[in-house]
Amino acid sequence: MATQPGNVERLFGKAMKRREDPRFITGRATFTDDIKLPGMTYAVFVRSPLASARIRGIDVAKARAVPGVRAVFTGKDMADGGVKGIPAGWLLPDIKLTDHRPLAVDRVRHVGDAVAVVVAETPYAARDAADLVEVDYEELPAVADAVKALAPGAPQVHENAPGNRCFHWEIGDKAKAEAALKGAAKVVKVSLVNQRLIANAIEPRACAASYSPATDELTLWVTSQNPHVHRLIMGAFVLGIPEHKFRVIAPDVGGGFGSKIFIYPEEVAVSWLTRKLGAPVKWTAERRESFLTDSHGRDHHSQVEMGFDAHGKVAGLRVKTVANLGAYLTLFAPAVPTYLYGTLLNGVYDFPSIFCEVDGVFTHTTPVDAYRGAGRPEACYLLERTMDIAARTLQLDPAELRRRNYIGKDRFPFQTQVALVYDSGNYAPTLERALKMVGYEHFRTSQAEARAKGRYLGLGISTYIEACGIAPSQVVGSLGAQAGLYESGTVRVHPTGKVTVLTGSHSHGQGHETTFAQLVADELSIPIDDVEIVHGDTGRIPFGMGTYGSRSGAVGGTAIHMSLEKLKAKGRRLAAHLLEAAPEDVEFKNGRFSVKGAPDRGKAWAEVTLAAYLAHSMPAGMEPGLEETSFYDPSNFTFPFGTHIAVVEVDIATGRTELLRYVAVDDVGNVINPTIVDGQLHGGIAQGAAQALWEWATYDDNGQLLTGSLMDYGLPRADQLPKFETDRTVTPSPVNPLGVKGAGEAGTIASTPAVANAVLDALSPFGITHLDIPLTPAKVWQAVQDARGKGKG
Amino acid sequence: MARISLKVNGTQHVHEVEPRMLLVHYLREVLSLTGTHVGCDTSQCGACTVLLDGKAVKACSVLAVQADGSEVKTVEGLAQDGRLHPLQEGFWEEHGLQCGFCTPGMLMAAYGLLQSNPHPDEHAIRAGLEGNLCRCTGYHNIVKAVQHATKTMAEGTSKTAAPARTVGAA
Ligand code: FES
Numbered sequence: 001m002a003t004q005p006g007n008v009e010r011l012f013g014k015a016m017k018r019r020e021d022p023r024f025i026t027g028r029a030t031f032t033d034d035i036k037l038p039g040m041t042y043a044v045f046v047r048s049p050l051a052s053a054r055i056r057g058i059d060v061a062k063a064r065a066v067p068g069v070r071a072v073f074t075g076k077d078m079a080d081g082g083v084k085g086i087p088a089g090w091l092l093p094d095i096k097l098t099d100h101r102p103l104a105v106d107r108v109r110h111v112g113d114a115v116a117v118v119v120a121e122t123p124y125a126a127r128d129a130a131d132l133v134e135v136d137y138e139e140l141p142a143v144a145d146a147v148k149a150l151a152p153g154a155p156q157v158h159e160n161a162p163g164n165r166c167f168h169w170e171i172g173d174k175a176k177a178e179a180a181l182k183g184a185a186k187v188v189k190v191s192l193v194n195q196r197l198i199a200n201a202i203e204p205r206a207c208a209a210s211y212s213p214a215t216d217e218l219t220l221w222v223t224s225q226n227p228h229v230h231r232l233i234m235g236a237f238v239l240g241i242p243e244h245k246f247r248v249i250a251p252d253v254g255g256g257f258g259s260k261i262f263i264y265p266e267e268v269a270v271s272w273l274t275r276k277l278g279a280p281v282k283w284t285a286e287r288r289e290s291f292l293t294d295s296h297g298r299d300h301h302s303q304v305e306m307g308f309d310a311h312g313k314v315a316g317l318r319v320k321t322v323a324n325l326g327a328y329l330t331l332f333a334p335a336v337p338t339y340l341y342g343t344l345l346n347g348v349y350d351f352p353s354i355f356c357e358v359d360g361v362f363t364h365t366t367p368v369d370a371y372r373g374a375g376r377p378e379a380c381y382l383l384e385r386t387m388d389i390a391a392r393t394l395q396l397d398p399a400e401l402r403r404r405n406y407i408g409k410d411r412f413p414f415q416t417q418v419a420l421v422y423d424s425g426n427y428a429p430t431l432e433r434a435l436k437m438v439g440y441e442h443f444r445t446s447q448a449e450a451r452a453k454g455r456y457l458g459l460g461i462s463t464y465i466e467a468c469g470i471a472p473s474q475v476v477g478s479l480g481a482q483a484g485l486y487e488s489g490t491v492r493v494h495p496t497g498k499v500t501v502l503t504g505s506h507s508h509g510q511g512h513e514t515t516f517a518q519l520v521a522d523e524l525s526i527p528i529d530d531v532e533i534v535h536g537d538t539g540r541i542p543f544g545m546g547t548y549g550s551r552s553g554a555v556g557g558t559a560i561h562m563s564l565e566k567l568k569a570k571g572r573r574l575a576a577h578l579l580e581a582a583p584e585d586v587e588f589k590n591g592r593f594s595v596k597g598a599p600d601r602g603k604a605w606a607e608v609t610l611a612a613y614l615a616h617s618m619p620a621g622m623e624p625g626l627e628e629t630s631f632y633d634p635s636n637f638t639f640p641f642g643t644h645i646a647v648v649e650v651d652i653a654t655g656r657t658e659l660l661r662y663v664a665v666d667d668v669g670n671v672i673n674p675t676i677v678d679g680q681l682h683g684g685i686a687q688g689a690a691q692a693l694w695e696w697a698t699y700d701d702n703g704q705l706l707t708g709s710l711m712d713y714g715l716p717r718a719d720q721l722p723k724f725e726t727d728r729t730v731t732p733s734p735v736n737p738l739g740v741k742g743a744g745e746a747g748t749i750a751s752t753p754a755v756a757n758a759v760l761d762a763l764s765p766f767g768i769t770h771l772d773i774p775l776t777p778a779k780v781w782q783a784v785q786d787a788r789g790k791g792k793g
Numbered sequence: 794m795a796r797i798s799l800k801v802n803g804t805q806h807v808h809e810v811e812p813r814m815l816l817v818h819y820l821r822e823v824l825s826l827t828g829t830h831v832g833c834d835t836s837q838c839g840a841c842t843v844l845l846d847g848k849a850v851k852a853c854s855v856l857a858v859q860a861d862g863s864e865v866k867t868v869e870g871l872a873q874d875g876r877l878h879p880l881q882e883g884f885w886e887e888h889g890l891q892c893g894f895c896t897p898g899m900l901m902a903a904y905g906l907l908q909s910n911p912h913p914d915e916h917a918i919r920a921g922l923e924g925n926l927c928r929c930t931g932y933h934n935i936v937k938a939v940q941h942a943t944k945t946m947a948e949g950t951s952k953t954a955a956p957a958r959t960v961g962a963a
Pocket residue numbers: 830831832833834835836837838839840841842851852853854
């Protein structure tokens with residue numbers, strides 16, 4: 001039974017195969033929709049087909065009469081039952097908050113707003129009955145576009161938010177930025193749209209709830225990136241359920257990308273229903289419901305002015321952004337277009353001054369919140385697209401313009417103009433490496449040759465910075481966060497030396513069961529098979545803030561590391577006692593505690609762990625057992641960076657873009673598992689490239705979502721993407737002892753501007769300086785026709 | 794209700810089902826074979842892909858009654874004789890999955906692809922899997938996983954034992 005000591009191979013940095021994979025490749029995983037409890041009933045929601053309307057009445061009689069139907073409830077029933085609105089989790093000065101009812105009571109504010117719920121013994125019966133619920137709507141005027149919503153006389157979304165303005169937010173030095181732009185040799189002005197996107201994790205949202213009268217405990221299984229956050233908000237604010245009688249489990253979760261952070265109406269309703277009906281209740285979204293109700297991302301309109309001096313050095317930046325928040329404020333919504341966006345506008349460049357102002361605006365559309373990158377891609381796209389336009393205006397090579405303006409490697413820690421302090425960085429090598437990989441010099445020659453033959457190749461560069469593991473709690477609290485942003489990690493050593501880790505991070509594809517086990521096996525020199533990583537269950541894990549913002553490695557991993565340090569210290573003291581040596585003289589190496597200089601006098605890991613539980617002989621004052629819990633609150637964010645380069649060919653006859661090559665050189669600090677980091681980057685690149693070329697959630701003027709299915713929304717497919725050529729530089733973060741930064745969102749942040757810049761580079765012979773993304777064939781074709789009409793190209 | 798009789802992963806089943814019941818719901822709800830997933834309502838995502846009489850089909854687009862008298866293979870039936878199928882091995886070796894939700898459908902679609910073309914090049918793999926969506930991997934490692942499997946299959950069988958236990962399952 002004793003653990004074999006001496007596993008000396010270092011696993012930190014090793015490209016290990018994932019330990020979680022066997023259950024997924026054999027069909028044995030447990031996703032929420034796979035959960036089936038005895039007596040399970042099924043919920044289907046009745047949703048508004050209108051973007052804005054008053055509910056005059058709801059007739060549920062016909063629905064109730066369908067065989068197998070257990071109950072039909074409306075928003076009024078839930079409100080009368082004491083269910084409150086879902087709160088926002090981040091407040092800004094003078095923000096207008098919304099009353100976000102799980103089921104609308106008298107007004108609907110976006111297509112898909114839920115108005116009633118049907119529960120039946122089979123999903124098919126529930127669906128049949130839902131179609132028979134008759135809602136009498138009085139249709140009201142709607143507004144979907146944020147700029148139009150700000151115009152005088154626009155339809156109002158909420159009575160307490162005149163002019164549809166939820167907040168106005170500013171950062172930077174206005175006077176200084178204005179003066180800088182006045183004094184600049186050249187000011188590049190551009191107006192940019194960062195279009196609305198839909199996360200579209202392939203697993204649709206789902207939840208199942210069950211109540212035990214015997215223990216008075218409610219259990220909710222839910223597709224969540226942060227089960228403890230779900231429990232806290234639903235328990236304390238919405239349902240009024242005591243936290244210690246409420247267990248939230250996020251089992252295997254099929255991708256999140258932000259969309260599974262938030263507290264959604266269906267989860268509240270199902271948790272309420274199970275107690276009401278005395279039966280387990282499950283709900284699983286259909287994809288069309290994902291489109292209408294999963295929080296969307298992005299949706300910015302920005303005016304940018306970037307000033308340059310006579311040498312092509314950045315002199316100042318002024319940005320004015322209108323951010324569409326949709327119909328209600330969800331959990332992080334106020335933070336995304338402000339603290340996660342405006343603070344990133346310093347990018348990788350040495351701006352002497354920056355000013356940014358943002359208007360957050362309500363519209364009759366699905367709520368907008370964090371989507372992979374959350375604010376940071378919007379900032380990066382704005383900077384990198386403007387840099388390319390500037391390069392053309394200043395007649396400088398886009399690589400050279402960037403090179404001239406990078407923050408130098410000797411300037412770290414670097415205080416930005418917009419509140420952040422960058423931990424470490426060295427940007428130029430990622431550019432030079434990426435240029436070399438893509439064969440930059442050679443490309444420009446072949447581009448010219450191709451153009452002579454009527455083929456339009458383009459190359460686009462983007463150098464990005466990301467901010468991971470938003471922290472520390474004291475600072476985010478002062479900025480409006482209604483929670484702390486630390487993480488917990490418990491390491492439980494069993495008597496035999498085997499280890500169970502309880503982490504507050506949550507993996508929904510990130511591979512924590514592998515990477516965190518690598519950390520533990522390394523530190524304790526035990527076989528990785530002796531380590532189990534447990535996540536996603538409030539019944540087992542002390543507390544957790546969950547996984548988003550590329551925080552798991554830097555914050556969650558460090559919490560585990562801290563517990564390991566405490567365990568080793570206790571083990572050393574216990575071993576010293578058993579060896580009759582002074583604790584300072586005992587070292588832990590290769591799975592053995594031994595007296596320095598006398599390696600024969602030692603105890604194996606499992607001997608010490610057993611001794612800790614036998615407790616037959618303990619040092620004075622030491623408690624038996626071997627388990628530690630740590631809460632790690634970082635002193636700062638971490639800031640990964642890198643340079644990505646896309647090469648495209650645009651077919652001028654059809655407007656179609658083909659992605660020919662994609663080169664990425666990233667620096668995410670130390671890397672625990674290179675295979676997993678590469679995988680994160682690949683997926684991120686695909687999502688960002690798709691924003692540049694295909695993805696677009698678009699509404700008509702009545703607030704109807706025009707891209708409401710996978711037939712209309714351009715999710716990228718295997719045959720549309722190239723293979724990705726990746727490399728790395730390593731600049732460890734000084735913020736945490738692991739030196740890791742974070743890799744979950746980097747690809748998404750970098751790739752949108754790289755691909756957009758490549759397409760615009762290809763179109764440069766037509767005098768086209770900018771087109772808003774997505775650069776669909778129709779848009780490109782039209783722009784080329786217009787240019788030709790003006791005699792260009 | 795309609796009576797259907799079909800073989801799934803080698804086992805014969807007889808059930809009364811609603812005529813409108815989809816094959817994917819029959820597999821998941823009636824047989825509790827939850828490895829086959831549902832990712833959409835418009836036959837776009839491929840998460841539900843299974844083999845119906847040897848052909849890869851989207852089980853959300855087939856009625857259970859249409860499968861009467863047929864043979865179905867799902868992801869649960871891929872590993873044989875205690876060994877992973879070379880495709881399963883390939884996905885594991887090449888990190889062809891992240892969240893794993895698309896994976897069963899990808900495996901079955903790739904199975905169908907390799908049956909009609911045992912030696913696809915990268916282009917053919919990408920074209921062959923264009924009916925299956927993955928939001929996590931950007932497809933890069935899925936292509937490598939299928940290439941890995943092609944090689945293994947040319948050389949014989951997979952060397953990886955089907956795991957008796959899996960870590961971490963919820
Ligand atoms: S469930 Fe999406 S194609 Fe079948």
